[in-house]
Amino acid sequence: MEYEDLRIIETPSLVRDYTLEKLRNAISTGLYPPGARLVERELCEAMGVSRTSVREALRQLQSENLVEVSKRRNISVAVITAKDAEDIYLIREMLETMAIRRFVALASADEVKLLVKIQKTIAKTAAKGETRQLAAMAGDFYNTILEGARSRVISEVARPLLARVNYLRAMSMSEPGRMEGGLSEWDAMVEAVAAGDGDKAAHAMAQHLRNSRAAIVARLEADENRAEKVAS
């Protein structure tokens, strides 16, 4: 007889995972914005954990390129340049079209339903103008697709990239006027998925990511130009 279902906890929750999660979250919500310095002792106090755990979490964030170390060894939240963002979105385009194709081929009916539901919630939330929660929902959307694509490797490669642009996405979506186009793009994606048309879904995803890329790169370039002017 199988007792798999009786298993209570799989991962008795490690302090370092909790720390990692908290930090990741703080970075993607902008609580720690790009460039913000992360001082070990302060993080320890803020989260009530030991330096050991903070440091191990920082090492992981470092591998994920969510933080960067200066020559002086100081750690700060990674700053994404326009070029970085452009490349990230180009790679996402490749990965997530691949993922959505597999989603169409492999995901369960429940997963498809979930995707539809998320999309509807997004539309509703956007209509109400509650931009705050939109970023998290979009994240759920992408994660559902990755999950349903049934590829450990694709997820492992794509998720860190998603994390790196999380904050940018949140910024971009709170800008007025940038959501309308996005909504119809998502509509198209979900519709194609529901219809079981992998090609069309992939095409819609690519279109969506190209548009997002253009918007975000434009914004970052504008910021960089402004910063340059101030510096001169």
Place this chain on the structure above:
Amino acid sequence: MEYEDLRIIETPSLVRDYTLEKLRNAISTGLYPPGARLVERELCEAMGVSRTSVREALRQLQSENLVEVSKRRNISVAVITAKDAEDIYLIREMLETMAIRRFVALASADEVKLLVKIQKTIAKTAAKGETRQLAAMAGDFYNTILEGARSRVISEVARPLLARVNYLRAMSMSEPGRMEGGLSEWDAMVEAVAAGDGDKAAHAMAQHLRNSRAAIVARLEADENRAEKVAS
């Protein structure tokens, strides 16, 4: 006046980096083969460093998916399934065709020369049948391309993938008969790069990675079937 050249050290070499490097190396050469358990205390003794440093290095390897943790928290060298390898190679195909296109567009003449040189060395080494060093040289080849592609993001995404299949590549290349085809593929790549033909170079790269994928996936599937038979 510029004093850049007077700078003595850029990276005063951290113990944890040294440890990380050593471990990565041990894994890609097969000194620690897939599935091998990595016990913290043993690693400390083997490399003469403290547990702190070993653990921080392990966290990074974990983020890179070079090691995996069991439910019992034990760490072992990651085992790559045929499916994993297939996906890794599919993603590499996307990333590295992108990279070689940029290499053609952006790399310096010196870098092109370096690539040609590496390719010649590989051909010579293969002719002599010294399969031992071939894997490292192939690694140099890919790294040179990533370097010359001038994209931090592409490198950051591609390098961990390369690391994950390093050991498999070494295995595969030491198999008799699998190098001949590979050599002409590399020839074609380098020739196209030298001619400045990005499309052709990308095509050659894709072809090369598709062939490598087929060989490696076939091998892994055979291994998995054999293992299954033994288990039954």
Place this chain on the structure above:
DNA sequence: TTTATATGATTGTCATACAAAGATTCGAGC
């Protein structure tokens, strides 16, 4: 103002310590 010195802040590294959880050993009892 510049120079030299002291002081502080932060990170890297190590050594210990101990709890929790699993795995292993070993003996008592059948």
Place this chain on the structure above:
DNA sequence: GCTCGAATCTTTGTATGACAATCATATAAA
């Protein structure tokens, strides 16, 4: 001889304290 359970060993997770090295800042001296 075999099974069960207690005692023990192993390994990891976490915290703490300590100290060197490096860089930054402030302060005093010239």
